[in-house]
Each structure stands twice: as structure tokens, then as C-alpha cells.
Amino acid sequence: xxxxxxxxxxxxxxxxxxxxxxxxxxxxxxxxxxxxxxxxxxxxxxxxxxxxxxxxxxxxxxxxxxxxxxxxxxxxxxxxxxxxxxxxxxxxxxxxxxxxxxxxxxxxxxxxxxxx
Amino acid sequence: xxxxxxxxxxxxxxxxxxxxxxxxxxxxxxxxxxxxxxxxxxxxxxxxxxxxxxxxxxxxxxxxxxxxxxxxxxxxxxxxxxxxxxxxxxxxxxxxxxxxxxxxxxxxxxx
Numbered sequence: 001x002x003x004x005x006x007x008x009x010x011x012x013x014x015x016x017x018x019x020x021x022x023x024x025x026x027x028x029x030x031x032x033x034x035x036x037x038x039x040x041x042x043x044x045x046x047x048x049x050x051x052x053x054x055x056x057x058x059x060x061x062x063x064x065x066x067x068x069x070x071x072x073x074x075x076x077x078x079x080x081x082x083x084x085x086x087x088x089x090x091x092x093x094x095x096x097x098x099x100x101x102x103x104x105x106x107x108x109x110x111x112x113x114x115x116x
Numbered sequence: 117x118x119x120x121x122x123x124x125x126x127x128x129x130x131x132x133x134x135x136x137x138x139x140x141x142x143x144x145x146x147x148x149x150x151x152x153x154x155x156x157x158x159x160x161x162x163x164x165x166x167x168x169x170x171x172x173x174x175x176x177x178x179x180x181x182x183x184x185x186x187x188x189x190x191x192x193x194x195x196x197x198x199x200x201x202x203x204x205x206x207x208x209x210x211x212x213x214x215x216x217x218x219x220x221x222x223x224x225x226x227x
Contacts, residue, residue, distance in 0.1 A: 004159075006159075031213065033214060042217070042219045042220065043160075043205065043217045043220075045214055048213060048214055050213070055213060056213060056214050090159050090160070092159075092160075094213075096213065102148045102209025102210055102213060102214070102215050103213065104150060104162060104165060105150075105162075105207075105215065106162060107152075107159035107160045107161070107162075108159050109158055109159045110158070110159045
């Protein structure tokens with residue numbers, strides 16, 4: 001099976017702009033999670049989508065949003081970019097099935113966002 | 117690319133040595149644990165997992181040990197190779213769809 005894919009791999013934006021990142025999960029996986037990774041803060045959970053619904057949310061401002069489509073592909077959007085949004089944005093997919101159970105997450109290569 | 121290993125604990129070993137990477141987890145209710153490897157410029161890659169009903173699980177050149185009494189997890193890599201150089205993350209889960217990730221340990225293998 002093909003792994004998790006993310007596009008684009010690299011982005012350079014300026015403060016105040018907005019950006020949309022895309023993630024295609026492993027075939028058959030219905031859960032997609034997004035993470036922000038920086039050297040100082042490590043891996044931080046943004047949100048998780050399952051069956052087109054946001055099921056879990058991390059502690060990020062409303063400028064960070066996402067959605068999931070019927071084919072499980074997901075996008076995340078960051079509006080009004082700030083310098084501190086520069087990071088590696090990772091998408092992970094999992095089967096996402098059993099309630100109260102943690103599935104193994106499989107990560108994509110990430111999108112490197114630089115905000116100038 | 118930008119390193120994810122900055123500000124992380126670092127383990128330096130010689131090629132051929134065995135490496136042990138440790139992780140303390142926080143939630144005594146966690147019942148599922150995962151180790152990931154992240155090379156520079158790449159996303160985390162699944163290595164091995166273990167459920168709480170086990171104390172040990174072996175993979176190819178890797179072994180995960182779980183001590184639930186002291187909430188400690190370790191990853192042992194046998195005959196460490198330069199290609200093992202990466203940041204290693206442990207993650208814990210249970211009762212939630214989303215695992216909780218540790219800060220990571222940077223493994224440096226010297227030829």
C-alpha cells in the first residue's frame with residue numbers, strides 16, 4: 001500500500017497570508033491527525049478527523065482549521081500566518097476504529113512551512 | 117533541513133554497540149505504547165509497539181521492554197548502525213484515539 005502523502009513538501013509564505021496543506025491517508029484509513037513539530041516544542045497535536053468530522057482537538061488558536069473529505073483526504077488551513085507558525089506540519093493516518101482505543105498512527109513526510 | 121534533534125537528550129554510541137533508549141510515561145491507564153524513528157527531513161516512522169499485557173516484544177534488531185510498575189519503556193537496538201542515527205519518540209495511548217508523544221531522544225551512531 002502507498003504510504004501517507006502530503007503536499008506540498010515545502011512552502012514559503014509571509015506574515016498575514018494564509019496557507020492550505022493537503023494529506024492523503026493510507027488506503028482504508030479513516031482517521032487523519034495533524035501535528036505541528038518545532039525544535040522547541042516537539043510534536044504537538046493539532047486535530048483529528050474521522051468520517052469527515054473533527055473528533056479531537058488540540059490547544060491551538062482558531063487560525064488553525066481543518067477538514068476531511070468523503071475519501072478521507074484531509075486539508076488543514078492556517079490563516080493570518082505568524083512567524084511562530086514556521087514548523088514542520090505532519091499528517092498521520094490510522095484505521096481509527098474502536099472507541100476508547102488508540103490506533104497506530106502512520107506519518108507522512110511532512111510539509112515544511114517557513115513564514116517570513 | 118532543520119533538525120528535530122535540538123534541545124533533546126542525546127545518546128552517542130559506536131557502530132556495532134547495543135543502544136538503549138529510555139522513556140518514562142505519565143498515564144498509568146495507558147495500555148498501548150509505540151516507538152517511532154524520525155530521520156532528519158522525514159516524518160516519524162513506526163518501529164515497534166507493545167500492549168500493556170506484555171513485558172517484552174522483539175522485532176528485527178529491536179526490542180521493547182515495558183515496566184508498568186515504574187511506568188518505564190525502553191527501546192533496545194542491537195548492533196547499532198550509522199543508519200540508526202535519528203530521533204526516537206515513544207508514544208503512549210489508551211482510552212483516547214490520539215497517542216501522547218514524548219519529547220524524543222537523539223541517537224548518534226559513530227562509525
